[in-house]
Amino acid sequence: MGRCIKVLFGSLSFIVALIAIGIGYLKIDEVFRQKFFAKFKNIVSNINDPAMMNLRCNQLLRHSDVKGHILEIGAGTGINFPCLYNNTNIESYTGLEPNVEMHSYFYNFIQQWDISFGVRLSNNPATNMFHIESNTIDTIIMTLVLCSIPDPLPQQVLLEAHRVLKPGGTFIFFEHVIADSQTDPFIYGLQKTIEPLWVIIGDGCRFKPITNYFDSVKNLYSKVEYEYSDIPMPVFFFKDAVKGKLTK
Numbered sequence: 001m002g003r004c005i006k007v008l009f010g011s012l013s014f015i016v017a018l019i020a021i022g023i024g025y026l027k028i029d030e031v032f033r034q035k036f037f038a039k040f041k042n043i044v045s046n047i048n049d050p051a052m053m054n055l056r057c058n059q060l061l062r063h064s065d066v067k068g069h070i071l072e073i074g075a076g077t078g079i080n081f082p083c084l085y086n087n088t089n090i091e092s093y094t095g096l097e098p099n100v101e102m103h104s105y106f107y108n109f110i111q112q113w114d115i116s117f118g119v120r121l122s123n124n125p126a127t128n129m130f131h132i133e134s135n136t137i138d139t140i141i142m143t144l145v146l147c148s149i150p151d152p153l154p155q156q157v158l159l160e161a162h163r164v165l166k167p168g169g170t171f172i173f174f175e176h177v178i179a180d181s182q183t184d185p186f187i188y189g190l191q192k193t194i195e196p197l198w199v200i201i202g203d204g205c206r207f208k209p210i211t212n213y214f215d216s217v218k219n220l221y222s223k224v225e226y227e228y229s230d231i232p233m234p235v236f237f238f239k240d241a242v243k244g245k246l247t248k
């Protein structure tokens with residue numbers, strides 16, 4: 001019995017030590033962190049997850065709303081493509097994905113479809129879209145990205161998005177937000193507690209009051225619309241989100 005407990009504790013200590021070394025390594029090595037996150041996203045971005053794909057395709061990226069020249073900010077592994085590949089309203093697609101480790105997953109994923117519009121993936125960040133001319137984009141798409149962009153740069157993304165959009169063009173977004181500290185103090189406290197670890201595992205993602213960014217551009221865009229929504233994922237502290245649209 002004593003020997004069993006020793007083996008159990010020894011094994012547990014070994015596993016905890018391995019996890020601690022892994023997290024330490026993730027923290028100091030940016031390339032490793034990006035590779036890890038790309039692999040992780042490729043595993044969790046599941047095309048067969050009906051609730052999440054229903055949200056993406058039927059609530060956010062409906063064919064009637066996504067048209068013309070498309071720009072996707074933070075394209076990731078291409079998980080929004082099931083909603084786009086057969087949209088005959090699309091003329092071209094440009095994805096921005098600064099984590100180059102995502103690119104091979106993206107291209108492997110989208111090659112399953114015969115896509116009739118041009119697809120381009122760039123490693124430029126959305127904070128400076130110098131390679132995109134002003135007033136040329138009809139629809140911008142962004143899902144679960146702003147948490148990864150450190151303050152105050154999300155503001156810059158919304159300004160750049162406004163510059164590249166055509167007048168009347170739309171910017172469709174879905175972003176997770178920090179829980180409300182008044183109505184959900186437990187989840188809020190938990191998010192604040194785990195944030196230092198979340199930032200490392202989630203490649204810079206923080207729990208933030210994301211709606212502030214959209215409120216701050218109310219005088220710039222002709223229309224700013226959003227509503228609170230749930231993230232249909234089985235992670236109890238990762239539930240609050242906001243979905244909406246900015247119109248230039």
Ligand SMILES: C[S@@+](CC[C@H](N)C(=O)[O-])C[C@H]1O[C@@H](n2cnc3c(N)ncnc32)[C@H](O)[C@@H]1O
Binds near residue numbers: 125
């Ligand atoms: C949590 S992932 C979301 C990926 C995908 N949009 C989705 O819905 O699953 C966030 C993505 O934003 C990208 N990203 C981070 N900073 C960015 C920036 N400044 N410009 C564009 N993309 C960025 C990351 O590399 C990552 O692929």
